[in-house]
Amino acid sequence: xxxxxxxxxxxxxxxxxxxxxxxxxxxxxxxxxxxxxxxxxxxxxxxxxxxxxxxxxxxxxxxxxxxxxxxxxxxxxxxxxxxxxxxxxxxxxxxxxxxxxxxxxxxxxxxxxxxxxx
Numbered sequence: 747x748x749x750x751x752x753x754x755x756x757x758x759x760x761x762x763x764x765x766x767x768x769x770x771x772x773x774x775x776x777x778x779x780x781x782x783x784x785x786x787x788x789x790x791x792x793x794x795x796x797x798x799x800x801x802x803x804x805x806x807x808x809x810x811x812x813x814x815x816x817x818x819x820x821x822x823x824x825x826x827x828x829x830x831x832x833x834x835x836x837x838x839x840x841x842x843x844x845x846x847x848x849x850x851x852x853x854x855x856x857x858x859x860x861x862x863x864x
Contacts, residue, residue: 747784747808747844751784751808752782752783752784752808752809752810753782753784754782754783754784754785754825755780755781755782755783756780756781756782756783756785756807756809756823756824756825757777757778757779757780757823757824757825758777758778758779758780758781758814758817758821758822758823759775759776759777759778759821759822759823759824760775760776760777760778760820760821761773761774761775761820761821761822762774762775762776775822778814778821779813779814781809781810781813781814782809782810782813783807783808783809783825784807784808784809785805785806785807785808785825786805786806786808787804787805787806803850803851803853804833804848804849804850804851805825805830805848805849805850805851806846806847806848806849807823807825807830807846807847807848807849808838808844808845808846808847809844809845809847810843810844810845811837811841811842811843811844811845812842813845814845817832817835817845817847818832818835819832819833819834819835820832822849822852823847823849828851828852829851829852830849830850830851830852831849831850831852832847832848832849833848833849833850834847834848835847836848
């Protein structure tokens, strides 16, 4: 992959659990990092297989491995104002160069924003 292909800015948010003053647990997402990414929608066979399972809103993000080594499926991505829940993370060929992330648009959050409580 050419570095120039990483031309889209995405924000990675981390799930944080906090305890309120009354002992209740609150779950919210806080900004972790903004990184450059290559973004692709699914197409061809991949799209039709995803559609069969109702996850055709899946998008593939590729970022540099060093940009967010500790990325997990509990994190989420904001791209162009839309939320994406991470479903899989692939360290491409285990070379520690790029992470290929598959994420599905979260339509229940209504676009959400930074620090949005869930």
